[in-house]
Amino acid sequence: MSAATERSDSDGYDVIVLGAGPVGENLADRTRAAGLTTVIVESELVGGECSYWACMPSKALLRPVISRADAGRLPGLRERVGGPLEVPAVLERRDTFTSHWQDDGQVDWLRSVGIDLVRGHGRLDGPRAVTVELPDGGRRRLTARHAVAVCTGSRAALPPLPGVAEVRPWTSREATSSKTVPRRLAVVGGGVVAVEMATVWQALGAAVTVLVRGQEGLLTRMEPFAGELVAEALTEAGVEIRTGVSVTAAHRPAPDGPVTLGLDDGSELVADEVLFATGRAPRTEDIGLDTVGLEPGSWLEVDDSCRVTAVPDGWLYAAGDVNHRALMTHQGKYQARVAGAAIGARVRGTPPLDTGRWGAHSATADHAAVPQVVFTDPEAASVGLTAAQARDAGHRIRVVDKDLAQVAGAGLYADGYRGRARMVVDEDRGHLLGATFVGPAVGELLHSASVAVAGEVPLARLWHAVPSYPTISEVWLRLLEAYRDGEGAGADG
Numbered sequence: 001m002s003a004a005t006e007r008s009d010s011d012g013y014d015v016i017v018l019g020a021g022p023v024g025e026n027l028a029d030r031t032r033a034a035g036l037t038t039v040i041v042e043s044e045l046v047g048g049e050c051s052y053w054a055c056m057p058s059k060a061l062l063r064p065v066i067s068r069a070d071a072g073r074l075p076g077l078r079e080r081v082g083g084p085l086e087v088p089a090v091l092e093r094r095d096t097f098t099s100h101w102q103d104d105g106q107v108d109w110l111r112s113v114g115i116d117l118v119r120g121h122g123r124l125d126g127p128r129a130v131t132v133e134l135p136d137g138g139r140r141r142l143t144a145r146h147a148v149a150v151c152t153g154s155r156a157a158l159p160p161l162p163g164v165a166e167v168r169p170w171t172s173r174e175a176t177s178s179k180t181v182p183r184r185l186a187v188v189g190g191g192v193v194a195v196e197m198a199t200v201w202q203a204l205g206a207a208v209t210v211l212v213r214g215q216e217g218l219l220t221r222m223e224p225f226a227g228e229l230v231a232e233a234l235t236e237a238g239v240e241i242r243t244g245v246s247v248t249a250a251h252r253p254a255p256d257g258p259v260t261l262g263l264d265d266g267s268e269l270v271a272d273e274v275l276f277a278t279g280r281a282p283r284t285e286d287i288g289l290d291t292v293g294l295e296p297g298s299w300l301e302v303d304d305s306c307r308v309t310a311v312p313d314g315w316l317y318a319a320g321d322v323n324h325r326a327l328m329t330h331q332g333k334y335q336a337r338v339a340g341a342a343i344g345a346r347v348r349g350t351p352p353l354d355t356g357r358w359g360a361h362s363a364t365a366d367h368a369a370v371p372q373v374v375f376t377d378p379e380a381a382s383v384g385l386t387a388a389q390a391r392d393a394g395h396r397i398r399v400v401d402k403d404l405a406q407v408a409g410a411g412l413y414a415d416g417y418r419g420r421a422r423m424v425v426d427e428d429r430g431h432l433l434g435a436t437f438v439g440p441a442v443g444e445l446l447h448s449a450s451v452a453v454a455g456e457v458p459l460a461r462l463w464h465a466v467p468s469y470p471t472i473s474e475v476w477l478r479l480l481e482a483y484r485d486g487e488g489a490g491a492d493g
């Protein structure tokens with residue numbers, strides 16, 4: 001950077017937000033709504049990973065897959081729609097949902113609500129300051145009177161394997177944006193990205209092999225039956241799932257040729273593409289953390305108002321993936337609402353700061369009521385604690401399970417409906433600590449459980465929340481009846 005291109009203007013705002021993903025956008029919206037001048041800095045596309053390489057494209061790709069699977073369970077319909085998916089149409093609809101990777105719509109929204117946008121790579125530059133490397137090579141230094149919020153998200157983490165970068169592996173970005181279907185796709189990992197993307201690409205015509213390093217199977221952060229039911233359905237769909245295998249090496253001898261993966265059982269797997277769905281790393285390695293005494297490349301630990309705990313004077317906040325509390329869009333946006341309100345309250349004193357449990361300025365749900373829907377066939381949806389997590393946390397619990405196939409609404413929804421529901425009851429306090437549903441169409445059921453868990457609704461009152469007949473939600477009745485009749489395992493069960 002030459003001195004000639006360095007701009008000397010120092011722009012003062014009340015709040016600077018670094019990163020315009022869903023979380024940064026929401027945080028900026030809340031501080032602006034609190035009457036604070038706000039600028040947001042973005043190095044790629046306004047809308048972030050979620051809009052262009054994660055939630056939106058993945059769900060757009062999954063939707064026809066799930067719809068076709070649902071149709072296949074209905075006589076009269078399955079005979080008409082049983083064929084393969086029309087791949088170009090599926091990809092084109094995905095491209096529409098990503099606005100063809102253009103962010104004009106989101107930029108218009110920022111402008112319409114009065115948030116300034118600075119495009120470029122931002123770095124903290126000491127307390128309450130951010131320097132932006134502009135696309136034209138210039139620099140702009142922004143200063144914040146009150147707060148800086150880091151919302152720079154996460155990127156795919158590749159395992160430290162010899163040769164991994166040279167094989168040009170797919171990460172979540174390629175898996176959600178590819179314009180072509182590989183003939184053979186190897187998927188490394190057994191988490192959410194792995195199962196959703198295996199579902200998509202198998203249905204679009206690839207022969208998919210999932211490589212899971214442990215023996216615990218898929219989706220290990222959920223109740224064990226979630227991973228079991230999803231694995232069963234993926235296998236039926238033609239996916240090969242291999243557990244207890246680790247990748248030890250990767251080669252792509254010819255640039256346009258296949259990839260060969262060396263596995264720790266001595267065998268090799270050849271595929272046209274390999275997707276590493278092996279978790280996330282924080283996008284903090286080059287954001288100037290060292291200028292404020294923090295370790296570059298680290299996750300940013302925050303308190304419940306999303307203030308970075310290690311930084312004195314309380315001016316630095318971090319929300320969304322970058323704080324590693326719950327890596328999902330809805331939870332990051334929740335943190336953004338909390339943090340934005342907390343910044344406003346701290347500056348103005350109105351409303352008074354309320355950082356107590358379930359207070360307006362405390363992201364309490366991050367600890368007690370994080371919902372997640374995995375959009376596979378079947379869907380897997382959970383909120384709050386699993387039975388194992390509740391036991392580990394020392395709660396005295398009862399675990400009640402129900403077969404969803406026994407619910408009239410589920411039988412009507414699909415012939416041969418397979419699914420299961422579980423509630424984890426706090427025996428001392430008489431409310432739910434967690435719930436999990438696995439089965440077709442259960443994703444839309446989850447919010448009822450989130451309300452029950454976050455609201456700490458007593459089981460006695462849940463009896464008065466009457467599910468409509470004949471919906472799948474009637475599983476709530478079956479669970480309550482089972483609990484009333486003494487079914488279910490206790491703390492050691």
Ligand SMILES: Cc1cc2nc3c(=O)[nH]c(=O)nc-3n(C[C@H](O)[C@H](O)[C@H](O)COP(=O)(O)OP(=O)(O)OC[C@H]3O[C@@H](n4cnc5c(N)ncnc54)[C@H](O)[C@@H]3O)c2cc1C
Nearest residue numbers: 019021022023043048049054055122153320321327328329
């Ligand atoms: C394949 C996939 C599917 C997913 N599906 C779902 C789903 O269905 N539901 C769900 O809730 N979650 C889903 N997630 C998770 C979700 O994508 C993330 O939790 C969410 O994107 C986090 O939002 P964020 O704003 O914190 O970060 P991001 O969306 O990553 O946005 C961060 C932004 O900051 C910008 N930035 C970074 N560094 C700088 C810098 N130095 N200067 C300027 N700008 C910078 C980036 O360019 C980016 O735009 C999925 C994730 C993946 C990978």
Ligand SMILES: NC(=O)c1ccc[n+]([C@@H]2O[C@H](COP(=O)([O-])OP(=O)(O)OC[C@H]3O[C@@H](n4cnc5c(N)ncnc54)[C@H](O)[C@@H]3O)[C@@H](O)[C@H]2O)c1
Nearest residue numbers: 159189190191192193194213277278279280327373374375
């Ligand atoms: N529907 C949704 O809500 C949704 C969808 C996709 C992603 N996400 C979020 O995005 C985040 C990232 O998802 P993800 O699936 O990449 O991560 P994850 O943490 O859910 O799963 C990572 C998987 O990779 C495995 N793994 C890690 N390192 C490995 C290695 N070196 N070799 C082999 N296997 C390895 C882990 O055992 C695990 O099975 C998650 O936190 C998830 O919540 C959410």
